[in-house]
Amino acid sequence: MNLNSIANLYSDPDAARLFFEKQCWPDGVVCPFCGLVGEAYRLKAKPDSKSPVRAGVWKCKGCRKQFTVTKGTIFEDSHIPLNTWLMAIHLLCASKKGMSAHQLHRMLGVTYKSAWFMVHRLRYAVTQEPMAAMLSGVVEMDETYIGGKRRASKRKTQATKIGAREKDYLGPVADKKAVFSMLQRNGDVRSHHVQRVTAANLRPIISLNVEAGARIMTDSGTVLHGAIHPRxxxxxxxxxxxYGRYERGICISTNTVEGFFSLLKRGITGIYHHVGSQHLHRYLSEFDFRYNTRKITDGERSVMMLRKAPGKRLMYRQLVPARSGA
Structure with a gap:
């Protein structure tokens, strides 16, 4: 699957819907209400009926309820055509450092608000579940900080503050957001946004994601040492x-996880430019997904993202809470 095939084969919503059904229901139509598999039939209006049937509607023989392939997925209640969704999925999966909502807004002809909501739902779809498959073998761990340079006016104000002590000055990462990543050699990466890089914050994350027998590699920081013990x-x-040494044929380094950080930072800085701290964890899910599927083609990655859509729902009000007094 590539842009050319999507434009030619799935140029209308009906063709895209058939593709969605094939990918989301590989073992037969699944009722989202009762879970019955292969016991639903497609509704069609009778030739002399005055009541039209919406395209793509199925009816379950068990619970007798009607549904479509978008029911119970991130696409539910979306007024955006499914062929547009398919194009957005492929563009997000095929762009190594991501694609901004503004770029999708211009390329797909949807509003910026719609494009922004679309990419957040896709990021939510690829969120990894802890304990599903724990990291094992050699696991590299490190932290990095996301955020731009401090404004010159702010630095100047701080430097000229009368009576300021050295400890009153902001540190180099005081106003940045911390990201902690665990990367299995030749395997997956899992990233988390943490408020502070402390052993107390990192210990439960490591316990949920890394096997007890894994061999951990970090830099010389003391915080991680306390969180990893007794591994x-x-x-x-x-x-x-x-930056690396060999012990009994094993390379002791954190170069792999730092290479992932380089992709993350270049994507945040060069593509998205600004990321709200309340949404940072979803951006991390996006970058983790692309990195973890780096060994397959863009088309296979797009299909994998599509298959992760069922069973997940994200509402706009969850992303942008209503303002009080509005």
């Missing part, structure tokens, strides 16, 4: 310009 732990000392 086997190796460190590299970046302060002494040590």
């Amino acid at each position: 086997k732990h190796d460190q590299v000392n970046h302060r002494s310009e040590e």
